[in-house]
Amino acid sequence: MYTFDYQRAADPKAAVAALAGDSDAKFLAGGQSLLPTMRLRLAQPSKLIDVTRIAALKEIRVDANSVTIGAAVCHADVADHADIRRVLPGLASLASHIGDRQVRALGTIGGSLANNDPAACYPAAVLALGATIVTDRRRIAADDFFVGMYETALAPDELITAVEFPLAERSAYEKFRNPASHFALVGVFVAKRADGVRVAVTGAGASVFRSPDLESALTANFTPAAAQAVTVSADDLNTDMHASAEYRAHLIPLLTARAVTTANG
Ligand SMILES: Cc1cc2nc3c(=O)[nH]c(=O)nc-3n(C[C@H](O)[C@H](O)[C@H](O)COP(=O)(O)OP(=O)(O)OC[C@H]3O[C@@H](n4cnc5c(N)ncnc54)[C@H](O)[C@@H]3O)c2cc1C
Structure with a gap:
């Protein structure tokens, strides 16, 4: 590894502020895509802003019409959530088959969507269910979010905070x-x-x-x-x-x- 700065953000505002003005800085979630990329020197960020300790990004809310999942919720927590398994079984099942146990314990929904790997699983659920990607500054419909290979509608310093899924029959x-x-x-x-x-x-x-x-x-x-x-x-x-x-x-x-x-x- 080469040297880089590491910071833990306490809230979304601090995370975005820490990135401001530094085009080489990146958010870090589970690191399951970013760290292998850094090991291969395909990315060499100067600074990583860890967003996984932001409490608001770790929440899951299930109500009568929707499921809202914080961006830093790991795949295992979606897979094991009793209410998600009940109201959106396809989503829980998808999360339960991502990678292996370690990937599911560390990888997050926000990281997966921001990365937009062409073979990733979550983008299929987000697009089919017509979810909304909530960021620190706006709401983006799934139909407008996925732009191309590893490309999304996010600005370089834009933080996904949550994903809202309407329920399906x-x-x-x-x-x-x-x-x-x-x-x-x-x-x-x-x-x-x-x-x-x-x-x-x-x-x-x-x-x-x-x-x-x-x-x-x-x-x-x-x-x-x-x-x-x-x-x-x-x-x-x-x-x-x-x-x-x-x-x-x-x-x-x-x-x-x-x-x-x-x-x-
Ligand atoms: C062995 C292995 C097997 C895998 N198998 C699968 C699989 O079967 N299916 C599948 O879908 N995925 C799979 N993955 C990928 C895994 O799901 C990752 O967790 C996911 O792609 C990235 O999530 P992360 O939280 O680790 O993000 P990171 O690696 O930390 O970040 C990825 C990118 O997203 C950005 N980012 C992170 N969080 C945010 C945020 N909140 N807002 C804006 N940008 C953000 C980062 O800056 C970085 O550019 C696998 C990974 C590995 C290592």
């Missing part, structure tokens, strides 16, 4: 995981809401995306067969050492059908 996440990293080779989150079905796909493209064809098919008929009847084009999907674009295109309706089966209980 049914929800489920299915991932075909990379056996080494556990990231999604393809992951599909399905959310059935009063106004229709939303389907978000991760791992298959440059960034998470919605599938209008699967959404209309499932809004008309929320069954695994309706999902399986949809053909997904391989155009614009990723080909890498793990899978071809055609294989990923094949997996998308298959995983969607499995998610519908799970959502239907």
